[in-house]
Amino acid sequence: MKTTKENMTQNTQPYKGTRDFYPEDKRLQKWMFSKWREVCESFGYEEYDGPILEPLELYTSKTSEEVVNEQTYSFTDRGGRSVVMRPEMTPTVSRMVAARRQELGYPLRLYSIPNCFRYERTQRGRTREFWQLNADLFGIEGIEAEMEILLLTDRLMTVFGAKRNMYEIRLNSRKLLNSQIDKSDPSVEQQEVVRLVDKRDKMPEADFLSELKKLVSKPDQLLKFLDTKDISNIEDPAADGLKELLEMAKDNGMTNVVFMPSVARGFDYYTDIVFEVFDLDPENNRAMFGGGRYDGLVAEFGVEPVPTIGIAPGDVTLQNFLESWDLLPKLETETNLYVVLVGEVFEGAQKIVSKLRDEGVRVAVDMSGRKVGKQIETAVKKGIPYLLVIGEEELKSEQFKLKDLASGEEKEYSLERVVSTVLAE
RNA sequence: GUGGCUGUAGCUCAGUUGGUUAGAGCGCCAGUUUGUGGUACUGGAUGUCGUGGGUUCAACUCCCAUCAGCCACCCCA
Numbered sequence: 025m026k027t028t029k030e031n032m033t034q035n036t037q038p039y040k041g042t043r044d045f046y047p048e049d050k051r052l053q054k055w056m057f058s059k060w061r062e063v064c065e066s067f068g069y070e071e072y073d074g075p076i077l078e079p080l081e082l083y084t085s086k087t088s089e090e091v092v093n094e095q096t097y098s099f100t101d102r103g104g105r106s107v108v109m110r111p112e113m114t115p116t117v118s119r120m121v122a123a124r125r126q127e128l129g130y131p132l133r134l135y136s137i138p139n140c141f142r143y144e145r146t147q148r149g150r151t152r153e154f155w156q157l158n159a160d161l162f163g164i165e166g167i168e169a170e171m172e173i174l175l176l177t178d179r180l181m182t183v184f185g186a187k188r189n190m191y192e193i194r195l196n197s198r199k200l201l202n203s204q205i206d207k208s209d210p211s212v213e214q215q216e217v218v219r220l221v222d223k224r225d226k227m228p229e230a231d232f233l234s235e236l237k238k239l240v241s242k243p244d245q246l247l248k249f250l251d252t253k254d255i256s257n258i259e260d261p262a263a264d265g266l267k268e269l270l271e272m273a274k275d276n277g278m279t280n281v282v283f284m285p286s287v288a289r290g291f292d293y294y295t296d297i298v299f300e301v302f303d304l305d306p307e308n309n310r311a312m313f314g315g316g317r318y319d320g321l322v323a324e325f326g327v328e329p330v331p332t333i334g335i336a337p338g339d340v341t342l343q344n345f346l347e348s349w350d351l352l353p354k355l356e357t358e359t360n361l362y363v364v365l366v367g368e369v370f371e372g373a374q375k376i377v378s379k380l381r382d383e384g385v386r387v388a389v390d391m392s393g394r395k396v397g398k399q400i401e402t403a404v405k406k407g408i409p410y411l412l413v414i415g416e417e418e419l420k421s422e423q424f425k426l427k428d429l430a431s432g433e434e435k436e437y438s439l440e441r442v443v444s445t446v447l448a449e
Numbered sequence: 450g451u452g453g454c455u456g457u458a459g460c461u462c463a464g465u466u467g468g469u470u471a472g473a474g475c476g477c478c479a480g481u482u483u484g485u486g487g488u489a490c491u492g493g494a495u496g497u498c499g500u501g502g503g504u505u506c507a508a509c510u511c512c513c514a515u516c517a518g519c520c521a522c523c524c525c526a
Contacts, residue, residue, distance in 0.1 A: 040517080090524060094450075112526085140526080145450075147520060156526050226522080290525060313526055338526025366484050400486040415484065427485075434485080 041144070041152025051355040053155070056184075056339060057137055060157045063179045067172065069133040069159055074116040076139070080106035082115045086293055086321060095142040109141040113158040114293070114321065114334065121162055121332075122325035130163025130330075149310070149341045156313075160334035162322070167265050169333050170297050171272050173315060177301060177335055178278055184342070185351045191312070192302045193273075194284035195266060198316070199296045201288060203262040208245040215292070221250065222288035255283040265297065293318040297333070308348045313337040360446050362403035363389045364396055366415030373414040376424075376439065383443045387412075404429055410446050 038044045045053060061071070083092045097109040110116060113136060121128060139155045146152060159176060161169050174193065181191055201221065202214045217239050224232050236243045252258055255267055266283065273281035289298045298316030303309060315335030323329035346352045361380065365373055370391055380387050388408065390399040396413070403411050411427040418424050426442050427434040437445065 037517080095524075142525080144524075145522095146518085147522095150525070154526055223523090311525085336526065341526055364485080395483070396485045398486090402486095404486055411485085413484070417484090425485090429486080432487080 039152075041146045043151060043153070047357070048355070051357075052343070052352070053339065055353065055355055056342060057155075059183045060135075060137060060180065060337075063176065063183050064135040064157070064159055066179070067133065067176055069135040069176075072117070072120065072134050072136050073138065074110075074113070074120060074136070076109055076141075077107050078110050078116060080108050082119060083108065083111065086115045086118075086324060089292075091142065095144050097141045097143055110138065111142045112140055113138045113156065113336070114160075114291075114318070117158060117160055117334075118321040118332070119325060121330060122322045122327045125322070125327040125330065128162070131169070132162035133160075134162070135159040149344050151340055155339040156336045157338075158334060158336050160332055162330050162332045164333075165319075165331040167269050167272070167297075169331070170265070170269050170317065171276075173333050173335055174269070174273055174278065174281060174299075175276065177299075177315070180335075180337060181301070184346055186345070186349065188278075188280040190304055190349050191280065191345075192304055193278070193281045193299055194287045194302055194311075195270065195281060195297065195299045196284055196287040197262060197266045197297050198288070198294050200258075200260060200262040200266060201285070203260055204246055204249040205240070207260075208242050209240045217246075218288045219290075221286055222290065224250070224286050250285045252285055253283070269297065287314075289314050289316055291318075293321050295319045301337070303345050303348070305345075305348045308344060310341075312341040312345055356409070357407050359386045359388050359406065359408050361385050361387045361410045361412055361442075362399075362406070362408040363387055364399040364403070364411060364413045365390060365393075366396060366413060369414055369416060369419060372419045376414060376419075379439060380443060383447075385443055385446050400427075400429075412442060 043049070064071075080092075080096075080098060083096070091111050096111050099107055101107050116138075117134060117136070121132065121134075136158050137155055138158065139153055141153050144150060144152060157180070159173075161173060177193060182188075198218070201218060205214050205217050217236075220232070220235055220239065227235075233243070233247075236246070240246055249258065255263060255270060270281065270283060284300075287298060287300050289300070294316040296317040296319070298314065300311040300314040303312050313336060315333070317331070317333040319329060319331045322332060343352075363373065363377060370389075373389065377387050377389055388406075390402060392399065392402075400411060409429060411429055413425040413427070423436045423438060424442055425434055426437050426445060
């Protein structure tokens, strides 16, 4: 059978919206995830995981309608069940908490880094498979939970080298927003107004106003609220928590936490405090990720409610952020030593190599039989820092030529010195 | 789902008002007498010009469709 060029290109491309992770890409991902883990664990969050596949019902009435109806990868399994590949993690973790509602200790701190799938048109910052950190705090009703999540969010940015002038944490409250909507018109459908408010910055102001007038008979009260910059001007009991939270954030030196009445978030399950982390780079001015309180979700599984607040930063948006602020590190290969073989010494060299591995050196052996120059080129290409030459002479003398590939320096060492030199870095 | 832009070697691109053997740089491979790379020199491979159809004596260049990528909207990580 003839393989056509067309087939070749199709076969080597990853499926639309997914990414192949070659070693240099995977290194970056591992680096980001390890930072996420480091920060979460420093707050006492424990890692969990759940299945990629979930029954469709898990998402109906929990996630936003559009996400469930139009953006899921779904299929019917051989038993006739509707199955989806998880578009987000929150329903899964809520299900898990509900299942062991009584035996889990509260406050319960959980985090996970799941890959999620959404059938969407791809664009900057948006793929069809993505990873997101989900960190959730269960069992605390008070504003202290929000405060912890804000501190966590802040660290999740600064751990990557982000400065406070690079991003802003914008706070609002669904409860407050709904209360303000009620005041302007008690009969109005809150959810629709919330959605409209969420879109305000992205549409012409005139359109926003005319849309708003369709939904609210007396929009002036609401507009006044939306244009409020200083929360202390708002006299509404629903704003109390927010005021307290802003005060606490300020006391903790978080100068980039602000009140933003237009922040609403798309998911239906949020109940009170919501927030978004904004990239302040004018070239990439957008919400990177958000979070908020969703006190009702666990109770959807028929158990007593568990107050919950969580955040979910994504890998793609984070990477865009780090790129635009030049915060991506140069990551090197995990391998620290490349062994060049000269002559028929493969078997003899294995004993040396095993000793090196026993000492914790990560060694790759070139058994290609190519000339030394070619073997060195390969080591350089892979970015391996050290090179060890093993031939008949070395096996006899037990003295080895260790080459520092960056400087080009080469020295004769005993195996012991090889180990200590290579691991010194 | 809606709209805009783009699609020529692995990568970045050039390719004249359609004209007959499609180019450059980088990269890649090989060699410069066989145990040492990153410089230099020499040589080499690679593309049915995203795919399919149409117009034409002739298409990489024009038209249509399709796929893919990018960007914005929608939604959201």
